[in-house]
Every structure is written in C-alpha cells, then in structure tokens.
Amino acid sequence: MTTTLYEDRESAVHRLNPVTKLVAMLSIIIIVFAVQIWWVALGIVVFVVMPAAVISGTGGRLLSLSLKLLLPILIVLVLLQGLFFPEGTTVLAEFGPARVTVEGLMFALGIGSRIAALVLCSLVLLLTTDPALLMTSLTQKGMSPKMSYVISSTLQIIPAFQTRAQSILLAQQARGLRLKGNPLRRVAAVLPLVSPLVLGMFTDVEERSTAMEARGFSSPATHTSFVVVEDPLGQKIARWALAAIALASVVLSLLGVFK
Amino acid sequence: MSTSHTPVEANKVRNRVFVAIGAVVIIATYLYLILGQPSEFAEGDFGQASLIAIIGYLLGSVLIAAGTIHRLPTTTIALVPVAIAVNIVVGQIAASLGLPIYLDSIGTILVGVLAGPAAGALTGALTNVIWGMTISPIALPFAVTAVVIGVLAGYAGRLGMFRRFYLAPIAGLITGIVAALVSSPIAAFIFGGATGGGNGAIVAAFRAVGNSLLASTTFQGLLSDPLDKVITFTIVVIILYALPSRFRSRFPFVREYNVFGKQSEHAAPTRAPRRAAGGSDSPASTTGDDSRSSDSGTTPTS
Numbered sequence: 001m002t003t004t005l006y007e008d009r010e011s012a013v014h015r016l017n018p019v020t021k022l023v024a025m026l027s028i029i030i031i032v033f034a035v036q037i038w039w040v041a042l043g044i045v046v047f048v049v050m051p052a053a054v055i056s057g058t059g060g061r062l063l064s065l066s067l068k069l070l071l072p073i074l075i076v077l078v079l080l081q082g083l084f085f086p087e088g089t090t091v092l093a094e095f096g097p098a099r100v101t102v103e104g105l106m107f108a109l110g111i112g113s114r115i116a117a118l119v120l121c122s123l124v125l126l127l128t129t130d131p132a133l134l135m136t137s138l139t140q141k142g143m144s145p146k147m148s149y150v151i152s153s154t155l156q157i158i159p160a161f162q163t164r165a166q167s168i169l170l171a172q173q174a175r176g177l178r179l180k181g182n183p184l185r186r187v188a189a190v191l192p193l194v195s196p197l198v199l200g201m202f203t204d205v206e207e208r209s210t211a212m213e214a215r216g217f218s219s220p221a222t223h224t225s226f227v228v229v230e231d232p233l234g235q236k237i238a239r240w241a242l243a244a245i246a247l248a249s250v251v252l253s254l255l256g257v258f259k
Numbered sequence: 260m261s262t263s264h265t266p267v268e269a270n271k272v273r274n275r276v277f278v279a280i281g282a283v284v285i286i287a288t289y290l291y292l293i294l295g296q297p298s299e300f301a302e303g304d305f306g307q308a309s310l311i312a313i314i315g316y317l318l319g320s321v322l323i324a325a326g327t328i329h330r331l332p333t334t335t336i337a338l339v340p341v342a343i344a345v346n347i348v349v350g351q352i353a354a355s356l357g358l359p360i361y362l363d364s365i366g367t368i369l370v371g372v373l374a375g376p377a378a379g380a381l382t383g384a385l386t387n388v389i390w391g392m393t394i395s396p397i398a399l400p401f402a403v404t405a406v407v408i409g410v411l412a413g414y415a416g417r418l419g420m421f422r423r424f425y426l427a428p429i430a431g432l433i434t435g436i437v438a439a440l441v442s443s444p445i446a447a448f449i450f451g452g453a454t455g456g457g458n459g460a461i462v463a464a465f466r467a468v469g470n471s472l473l474a475s476t477t478f479q480g481l482l483s484d485p486l487d488k489v490i491t492f493t494i495v496v497i498i499l500y501a502l503p504s505r506f507r508s509r510f511p512f513v514r515e516y517n518v519f520g521k522q523s524e525h526a527a528p529t530r531a532p533r534r535a536a537g538g539s540d541s542p543a544s545t546t547g548d549d550s551r552s553s554d555s556g557t558t559p560t561s
Contacts, residue, residue, distance in 0.1 A: 003393045033310045069395050076459035084466035097467040111451035122396035146328045154340040161344040183359045195498050201341040209337035218333045
C-alpha cells in the first residue's frame with residue numbers, strides 16, 4: 001500500500017489500538033469545533049497533536065505534509081477574510097474595495113485554527129496507523145466486513161489504476177491525442193482516457209465478484225479475522241472518557257457556555 | 260442476497276432506519292445552516308454553525324453508508340472499489356492537466372446509474388473517505404456532497420434520464436445545482452470560504468460587493484459545480500452507450516427500472532456500428548453483435 005500516508009515505525013503512538021486513535025481524532029475535532037476559541041484549538045495542536053507526532057517519529061513528514069496541504073488554505077483564508085469582510089467595523093487599512101479589519105482577521109484566526117487542528121489531527125492518525133489494521137479493528141468493533149473490504153481493496157488498486165491511466169494516456173498521445181490547447185480541447189481529451197479505464201474496470205469487477213462469491217464473501221455467518229488487534233482495558237476507558245468529553249463540549253456549546 | 264435468515268431480516272429494518280435517520284439528519288443540518296444563520300452571522304461569529312455543519316453532515320453520511328452497504332449484492336460491492344479508484348485517478352489527472360473542472364465523480368455517477376441510489380451514495384461517501392486518507396483530509400467534511408451526487412445519479416437513472424442521450428446533461432445540471440447548494444455551507448462554515456486558490460478568489464470577489472460568506476460560497480459553487488456535473492454526466496452517458504448492452508443489463512437495477520430503455524441503441528452514437536462497418540462480418544453476424552441483438556426486440560435478460 002504505497003498510496004497511504006502510513007509510515008511503519010515502532011513507537012508508543014503506533015502501538016495504540018487503531019480505534020483508540022480514531023476516537024481520539026474524532027473527539028479532538030468535535031471539541032475544537034464545539035469550543036470555538038482559537039487558543040483552545042492551537043493549544044490542542046501544540047500540546048497534544050505535535051507531541052504525538054514527535055513521539056511517533058513522524059514530525060518531519062507531518063511538517064512537510066502540512067506545509068503542502070494546510071499552508072495554501074491558510075494563506076487564502078487570511079487574504080480572503082482579512083481583506084474582504086464587509087461585516088467588519090474596525091478598519092486597519094483600506095485598498096480600494098479591500099479593507100483590512102480586525103474582525104476579519106480574528107475570524108480568519110478562529111477558522112484557521114480549527115482547520116489546522118482538523119487536518120493535523122487526521123494526518124497524525126494516518127501517519128501512525130496501518131489502514132489494514134484500522135479496518136480489522138473496526139470490523140472487530142462491529143463494522144461491516146464489506147466496508148473494510150471496500151476501503152482496503154480501494155487502497156490497494158489505486159496504484160494499479162494510476163499506472164493503467166498513465167499508460168492509456170501515453171498510448172493515446174502516441175496516437176495523436178493532444179493534451180494542450182484551450183480548456184475545452186483539454187476536457188475533450190479526457191474521454192479517450194476515461195473510456196478504456198472504465199471498460200477495464202468492468203472486466204476487473206467480473207473477476208473479483210466471482211472470486212469473492214467463491215470464498216463465501218456474502219455469507220451471513222460471522223467472519224473470523226486472521227489478525228486479532230489487542231485492546232487493553234486502559235484504552236477502552238480512555239475512549240469512553242474522550243467520547244464523554246466530546247459530548248459534554250457539544251452540550252455546553254449548544255447551551256451557549258463558550259460565547 | 261439471502262433474505263430467509265431472521266438476523267438478516269432484523270438487520271434490514273435496522274439498515275432502513277439508519278438510512279432514514281441519516282437522510283433526516285442531513286436535511287435538518289442543511290435547513291438549519293441555511294435558515295438559522297443570517298441573524299447570528301452579522302456579528303462575524305458563526306455561533307454553532309460550524310459545529311452543526313461538521314457533526315450533522317458527517318453523522319448523516321456515516322449512517323447512510325452503514326445502512327446501505329448491507330443491502331448491496333456482491334457484484335455491486337466489487338464494483339465500488341474500482342469506481343472509487345476511477346474517481347480518484349481521473350480527478351487527479353484532471354487536476355494535473357489543469358482542467359477547469361474537477362471530474363472527480365465519474366465512478367460515483369456510473370455506480371449510481373448502474374446499481375442504484377444506495378450504491379451511488381456509498382461510492383460517494385467512501386470516495387471522500389479514501390481521498391481524505393490518501394491525498395488530503397480536507398475532502399472528509401465534503402463527503403455529504405458526494406453522497407448526494409451518488410443518490411441523484413441513481414434517481415436520474417431510475418427516472419429514465421439515461422434513456423435518451425440528451426437527457427443526461429440535464430440530470431447533470433440538476434445534480435450540480437444541488438451539489439453546490441449542499442456543499443456551500445461546508446465551504447463557508449468549516450473552511451471560511453478558503454477551499455482552494457481559484458475558488459477563494461471568486462469568493463473574495465463576491466464578498467467585495469457585499470454578499471454574506473454563505474451567499475458568496477453558494478455563488479462560487481453554482482459557477483463551478485453545475486458545469487462540472489454536466490460534463491461528467493455527458494462523459495458517463497457516452498461511456499455507458501459505448502458499452503455492450505450485455506454489460507449494462509447485468510445489473511439488476513438496470514433491468515428492473517429499464518434505465519437505458521429498449522431503444523437506447525438507436526438514440527446514441529455507439530461504437531458498434533463503426534466496428535460493423537469496418538469489419539466484413541456485417542450481414543452474417545446476427546448473434547455475435549450485442550447491440551444488434553437487443554435492437555431486434557428481445558430483452559437481454561429476464
């Protein structure tokens with residue numbers, strides 16, 4: 001699985017049960033969106049997410065990925081909300097239709113800190129969790145084995161499809177397909193790429209579904225797993241505690257406590 | 260699918276409940292975000308809008324995905340991963356070619372049309388999950404849009420929008436408008452309008468003339484989504500008409516709702532006539548050519 005961000009290492013974060021990490025990620029995202037105070041979101045990033053990345057040895061990857069994924073969004077956000085915030089009253093500077101307002105910048109800070117927490121938290125989960133193991137442990141917690149089949153096999157076939165798409169593209173270019181020119185021409189160039197890809201997909205599906213049926217995929221009996229993921233009691237308690245905190249923050253937020 | 264076992268029957272009810280609650284949660288979330296916001300937004304504070312947006316949309320999508328997956332037969336389940344791969348690979352190529360459209364829902368729409376709204380919804384939801392796992396977690400909050408696209412593609416097929424070549428782009432236009440409306444609260448309340456470089460500039464232009472953030476992201480969505488979906492639906496209908504009818508009629512949904520009609524081969528420019536014209540086997544092959552055999556009145560499968 002070369003498509004995923006997972007880095008196979010040995011660390012305390014890697015050893016955690018994948019479900020625990022998933023619950024932690026979801027709880028943090030919910031708390032950040034419920035509390036809506038920018039320094040809470042940044043505090044969680046600095047004191048929870050970043051230490052987890054450093055302990056797991058994925059800090060460098062996290063930094064480069066977040067520069068690539070997060071920085072463009074944050075720049076657009078600051079420019080957009082900093083310059084164009086008609087609701088703002090405290091004007092710092094004015095350039096024609098664009099006005100830099102304190103309210104706009106504060107708004108950008110609030111939204112930006114939440115997006116940062118959302119993206120960084122998900123990235124730490126993805127960097128430290130083997131997708132196959134995550135699917136196995138979710139299945140053991142009651143998720144449909146069909147769901148884990150779909151997700152795991154998609155992750156496996158994406159590289160094959162990328163190679164296939166590249167070779168179709170090269171073959172069509174060798175036959176005279178032009179990928180440059182005006183946008184309309186480039187859109188039209190997609191069709192000779194997509195139709196062979198989809199036709200190939202149908203043959204794939206036929207073989208796969210026959211193989212799956214032959215192995216009792218749709219059997220209603222309980223499926224057993226080859227890998228049993230450890231789930232110590234401490235992590236179970238931690239998961240329930242995190243979920244309870246997240247729920248409490250949502251309730252408090254709806255009651256208007258964080259205003 | 261075996262329905263004779265009692266646990267399966269019990270699960271069926273549970274799955275329907277999941278899908279129904281999921282749909283209600285999504286609709287309620289959307290209505291709250293659209294109707295409940297303008298007053299609070301004047302202070303530049305969203306109140307609970309971003310919380311409601313992320314929880315409501317994610318919960319609804321998860322419920323629908325969990326409720327639909329059990330109903331699907333193995334052939335459909337086998338189709339979903341490759342459809343997701345098509346979504347992601349073509350979407351990446353469209354981005355790398357610098358196309359003005361996304362083209363990241365071809366697989367979702369194909370599955371919706373061939374296997375029904377439930378399968379389309381599942382493909383859409385899981386596409387964004389996988390996109391979030393492999394390319395960028397930013398895709399995750401938008402999963403609900405993909406669910407809606409898959410469902411609408413399924414109903415378009417069911418209502419006969421793929422029986423005529425020229426009806427598919429109309430279905431695409433409607434899907435695009437709905438997709439823009441559903442995704443604009445996500446862009447506004449979760450991302451503050453900053454979802455990508457070019458989109459941000461368009462939102463800024465609408466903001467500069469005094470629109471609210473939600474209105475600006477809605478206008479931005481309406482500028483890009485309907486065009487994208489019209490082109491995507493057109494590509495899908497061209498591909499589907501080029502497929503031999505025995506491929507298409509393998510899907511129970513296609514047979515049950517007569518998705519392509521009996522006359523579909525007349526209405527569309529298929530590849531088959533060209534092949535027949537080029538080859539030397541035109542008068543003799545009455546059984547070999549698929550498109551011809553379905554023309555002669557016999558329905559492909561019972």
